[in-house]
């Protein structure tokens with residue numbers, strides 16, 4: 817399977833970020849608040865909420881298989897050197913966490929690990945808005961490249977990234 821992943825990269829030196837303004841504005845108008853886990857507080861309760869949201873959205877990733885237990889999630893996604901709560905974007909409708917876009921820091925790039933929107937909120941530009949909001953994390957890390965990869969059957973996610981300007985790229989997983 818590994819060779820079939822669709823590897824994508826966004827170059828922030830050439831990406832016209834103004835193109836994302838309409839997605840951010842649509843969120844504002846709809847009352848959807850974008851923030852980060854760092855701003856909300858990287859607490860045990862919030863880690864559990866992040867896990868539940870990630871688990872729910874991951875159920876729609878083709879061939880994802882069984883999701884981590886909470887302990888595995890913390891061990892493999894949170895208690896790792898690349899984790900930074902400033903890279904975890906959360907979208908809220910009132911108090912409801914309905915979207916997340918998690919990026920981690922690496923040498924020379926940030927990696928978008930997972931973007932997910934609860935089913936009832938899809939198709940409204942929220943994923944693009946979250947990912948656009950999260951680009952400031954790349955700036956914080958002092959890098960100009962954002963990478964991600966997807967299962968080739970995950971058409972929505974691939975289309976979402978291409979909409980943002982991600983292009984196919986050759987890098988090793």
Ligand SMILES: CC(C)(COP(=O)(O)OP(=O)(O)OC[C@H]1O[C@@H](n2cnc3c(N)ncnc32)[C@H](O)[C@@H]1OP(=O)(O)O)[C@@H](O)C(=O)NCCC(=O)NCCS
Nearest residue numbers: 876930931932933938939940941942943944973975976979
């Ligand atoms: C992929 C996912 C995050 C997209 O979230 P979303 O908020 O519905 O996406 P958006 O409304 O922001 O769509 C952004 C762009 O993606 C494309 N897109 C999204 N859904 C699409 C669909 N069903 N068909 C075609 N294109 C689609 C469009 O180009 C769209 O841009 P446009 O509205 O300006 O045309 C969402 O479907 C999801 O949570 N899926 C399950 C989890 C997952 O697979 N995550 C990716 C792996 S990390």
